[in-house]
Amino acid sequence: MDILLSLLLLLLAARASGELAQRLKLPALLGEILAGVVLGPSLLGLVSPDAGITLLANLGIFFIVYLAALELTLKDVKRSIRESGVFIAIASFIIPLLSGVALGRLLALPLGSSMFLGIALAFTALPVSIGILTDLELLETDFGRSIVSAGLLCDVAGLAMIGVVLNVSASAGFDPLAMGILVLRFAAFTGLLIAVDRLFRYRHGVLASWLLRASRHLVTKGAPFALPFIVALGFAFLADYLGLHFVVGAFFGTLLVAEHVIGDRDAKDVRAATAAVTQGFLGPIFFAFIGLSVVVKSLADAPLVLSILAVAVLSKFIGGYAGARWSKFSQRYSVAAGVAMNGRGAMELVVAAIGLELGLIDESLFSILVLMGVVTTFLMTLGLRFVLPANIRDRLAFGSSTAEQGSGGINGGA
Numbered sequence: 001m002d003i004l005l006s007l008l009l010l011l012l013a014a015r016a017s018g019e020l021a022q023r024l025k026l027p028a029l030l031g032e033i034l035a036g037v038v039l040g041p042s043l044l045g046l047v048s049p050d051a052g053i054t055l056l057a058n059l060g061i062f063f064i065v066y067l068a069a070l071e072l073t074l075k076d077v078k079r080s081i082r083e084s085g086v087f088i089a090i091a092s093f094i095i096p097l098l099s100g101v102a103l104g105r106l107l108a109l110p111l112g113s114s115m116f117l118g119i120a121l122a123f124t125a126l127p128v129s130i131g132i133l134t135d136l137e138l139l140e141t142d143f144g145r146s147i148v149s150a151g152l153l154c155d156v157a158g159l160a161m162i163g164v165v166l167n168v169s170a171s172a173g174f175d176p177l178a179m180g181i182l183v184l185r186f187a188a189f190t191g192l193l194i195a196v197d198r199l200f201r202y203r204h205g206v207l208a209s210w211l212l213r214a215s216r217h218l219v220t221k222g223a224p225f226a227l228p229f230i231v232a233l234g235f236a237f238l239a240d241y242l243g244l245h246f247v248v249g250a251f252f253g254t255l256l257v258a259e260h261v262i263g264d265r266d267a268k269d270v271r272a273a274t275a276a277v278t279q280g281f282l283g284p285i286f287f288a289f290i291g292l293s294v295v296v297k298s299l300a301d302a303p304l305v306l307s308i309l310a311v312a313v314l315s316k317f318i319g320g321y322a323g324a325r326w327s328k329f330s331q332r333y334s335v336a337a338g339v340a341m342n343g344r345g346a347m348e349l350v351v352a353a354i355g356l357e358l359g360l361i362d363e364s365l366f367s368i369l370v371l372m373g374v375v376t377t378f379l380m381t382l383g384l385r386f387v388l389p390a391n392i393r394d395r396l397a398f399g400s401s402t403a404e405q406g407s408g409g410i411n412g413g414a
Helices: 003-023 028-039 051-070 074-082 085-106 111-122 126-135 142-171 176-216 223-241 246-261 264-293 296-300 302-326 331-340 345-357 363-387 390-398
Strands: none
Touching: 003 028, 003 051, 003 264, 028 264, 028 363, 051 223, 051 246, 051 264, 051 345, 085 111, 085 142, 085 302, 111 142, 111 302, 111 345, 111 363, 126 142, 142 246, 142 302, 142 331, 142 345, 176 223, 176 246, 223 246, 223 264, 264 345, 264 363, 296 363, 302 331, 302 363, 331 363, 345 363
16 A cells, blocks of 8 residues: 555544544543554554554654653753652562563563563553643642652663663673673763763853854754754664664653753743644554554463553552552552552553564564553553542642641551
């Protein structure tokens, strides 16, 4: 089928299905994935994941990560480490990670594939979490900030771990020399990030201020959008050159961009332009592409599907709950934290696509991970509404001082 006709069918179906999902108070990506499944080889066979669609899907991965990171800065990362969200992050990352590795070894998967399964289970979709917490009017509460901080740290740790998995997979085990080279690569990349950050901060940000002034004198249209994009793309290339995945560079490079290169006056316009491209075109194409790649027949292995889903949901819930109790949250909000940390969404699907592309997982495991991402996102959306009904959400959103009074507060009591 002609590439333009395939793209037209895919985008039309993805947008329509996404709109329907959104009207049902569900994340649009659920409908967009379903559109790909229906149009793809598993059902109607009208569209196939050919080279053209794959290229656009890979570009969609970049823009999804770019848009998510534009909402954050390095200050956000540092603040997350200091806040209570760090305890939720530690428990809700390590427990699913180890559970996934153990399950992978039990399923006789190679070490690299087992580690990748653990990472996939450990991710928390920050963009989806932000969207759902915003919809429930919880984002600006202590609970919401803790969940967002924990999700941020889980995503950062997961992206960093991808480099470790690539090394283990390539060397078929823990090769001390290869691991040493990997550490040096991470050190070089981290060192460059720190050096650029310090350079931008030098003399109260004189270089960043100069770049902002210079960008506003450019006469070409779209310059404020192009400059930060070029910086992020440069870091993506650097990460890929060092043997890390380009997603790692895109994420951390964009954190620098958001903090130093984009001025307050331009930030809203840059985010709006990026959101329009991502959410209006490349994002739906990527999620529909995920649906195209799903092999429905592989989901017929019920014991395998149920075991992965059970480990994914339970390990993440236990991690979120334990981390919240560690942070001295009440019983109710600890349960809510376990539910909230379970949503995988966009980042989970990005990671699954990376694993399939690199040969770390096969089509069967890929399809199960996609299903897991869809199911956990759905459970998070409904679960938070059940655990935190409207009257409690209203009280929590009213103010932290009100929410923390009595036995139903965030801290203390049940």
